[in-house]
Amino acid sequence: MSRSRARGRTGSRRQVSARRAEPSAGLLAAEWGPGPGGGMGCAPPGAGEAALGSAQPTPRVIDCIQLKVPVIQQLYHWDCGLACSRMVLQYLNHLDNDEFQKAIQELQLTKSIWTIDLAYLMRHFGVKHKFCTQTLGVDKGYKNQSFYRKHFDTEENRVNQLFAQAKACKVMVEKCTVTVQDIQNHLSQGHVAIVLVNAVLLLCDLCSSPVKYCCFLPIGQKCFCRNPDYQGHFIVLCGYNKASGSIYYNNPAYADRTCCTSVSNFEEARTSYGTDEDILFIYTDS
Template identity: 80%
Template sequence: MRTEAEAAGPPLEPGDFVQLPVPIIQQLYHWDCGLACSKMVLRYLGPLDDSEFESALQELRLTRSIWTIDLAYLMRHFGVRHRFCTQTLGVDKGYKNQSFYRKHFDTEETRVNQLFAQAKACKVLVEKCTVSVQDIQEHLAQGHVAIVLVNSGVLHCDLCSSPVKYCCFAPSGHRCFCRTPDYQGHFIVLRGYNRATGCIFYNNPAYADLDELQSHGSDLLDNLVASPACYSLPNPPLNPAARP
């Protein structure tokens, strides 16, 4: 098992290595990884009252089915300037038969498409585009963080020893995501990178052992394999004090 210092490699030039102090928050259920990531981002930007966060969830009517567009509206609610990048404007019908989406797909399709349709009027910036690793590095270098939707079944942690490195995404009491060939959507927070090694530093809300996660700060992502559905790149507001 490698330490984060070992993964960092030799000394680098300024801008080649970034680690942002994003707090680690563990998700409570199998479905709330996106909400846990949102809390990490908001607390990175400034103080966040739990009751204020819960009130926002009720106002936005966020339930157990959380889509990336929901997180964009949540960031807008708290006054966070952000950019939501996606390859599909609306619900991608190609995911209808994926087990991860099947249960809520029909009931959620209308709601999610409506959120996309109203985004501009609600001042939620949505762009149809792809995002490269270089784009993400430039974003992180400016002190910004990124909430990214990934397929957890194809990720591995470079800090964990095998076979745990392929199974550290499952919360305690849940089966390992990597044991299923189906798509398993999961939100993580990108918080830094090492250009020399190609590693991406990230906070994983589904980490089964929070104490171990805190011992080395965050996980490392050697090969960023992002979902084709979306990337969400929150930006700190110009004036953090003006945030609601």
Template identity: 40%
Template sequence: MANNIIEGLQKVAKEMDNECSDVVEVALPHIKQRFSWDCGISALLMVLGEDNRYFLRNNLREISLKEGFGRSTWSIDLAYLLRRFQVDHLYCTITFGVHPEFKNEEFYKQTLTSDVQRVNEKFEQAYENYVQVQQRSVDIKEILDHLRNGFPAIVLVNANELACDVCASSKCWREWLTCCQLLPSYQGHYIVVCGFQQRGSRILYRNPANSNRVCSTSFEAFNKARKSFGTDEDIIFVYQ
């Protein structure tokens, strides 16, 4: 009985510490993207367990052919991969399928024609394939609550609007430029949100384009980057 009471008090104390803690961070391995197109895959690798990470890395070509995405991954492709590896998740987006106006975005022009059928079919078949998709916007509070519970999230952002406090004045901004050819308007890019700092209202994230480091940006800048036209406000909450 005494042990149960002590364990209960320790649990409550830990929960109070988490609530009061200025910084919350989910520990993740850092995976740097190898090509200009694989930021989504690299983000996914960061949230997979070690065995699944090894398997995906060594069988990526075969799996990408089966999944049909080749070198053009959409958020729905990442959600299907999470399901393939039996990782609980929730994918939220404001557009169910391919946004019709994307055809006017330079970023999407090269691949949209070949991607649209696959992407729309995956959305339509998501329920029967046990892929969790909700068509809705997500506010910052929901993201912070998810992080506070110890889980990361994969987020699609406009790289041109993503300003890291660390990278702005260090060599990793040059690393970023070598990994992604920034377009003048929209540049889709996946990051893994892994924590936050309450004081100063900063989001912590891992950027696959950079070397092993945790980046930081303001809530305001983060919201601007993830809500830019072209992202559909795509976010995948990972429960692992």
């Protein structure tokens, strides 16, 4: 695996029209509030109502949902995963800045953050989670990949040890394949997810101009080098629209927007070689 180490990056690679996908008439849509502590926001009339003569709510498919996950920008070129973790914890009303910094020190998180590190961070805060991946450990095939090469030798043993100790530490890790339907079902319940993507491939439909950053430069400093084949980056999933085939996500490279891309582009970016299809499901009932 390439344990999904990710550093900050990225905006869209192409210029597209700034259109926001809206639910069409007749679609069941919902906008959820900031998590358990703040209560849920509005839902459409009749959503979750019990069927006539039934004591239990009748499940209804939500075709469009956008969760109110706060946007928090990363501070450095390497901490996109930590910024995503802060978004999630604030959404759950679990974020305390002093405690967060203390957790980083206790878990000995450095400038090389892997998905398994974020799973341990969620466990530290008592957040219910499930880390799904295609590789339980470090994929040795990534040793020669430019994105991983610099830290590979020093990180391989550390990351493999985290995987080996995960069960004993009550960090939930599972080798499995996740579908778009799985992700949509998860989001429809008000839950969120941190996903590792290849930022070179991820294209936001709402960002009107291309923005390019290099993970090896301070955030905000433009990079004029040739685009690499793989650039690991963490994002937070916060919604979808089935009618338009869209996925909503918070990109920690920005501080002022929720991004949107097509399901096909999202799938291309999250299943790219280098990601191990890592996805960290976060549950609100923590």
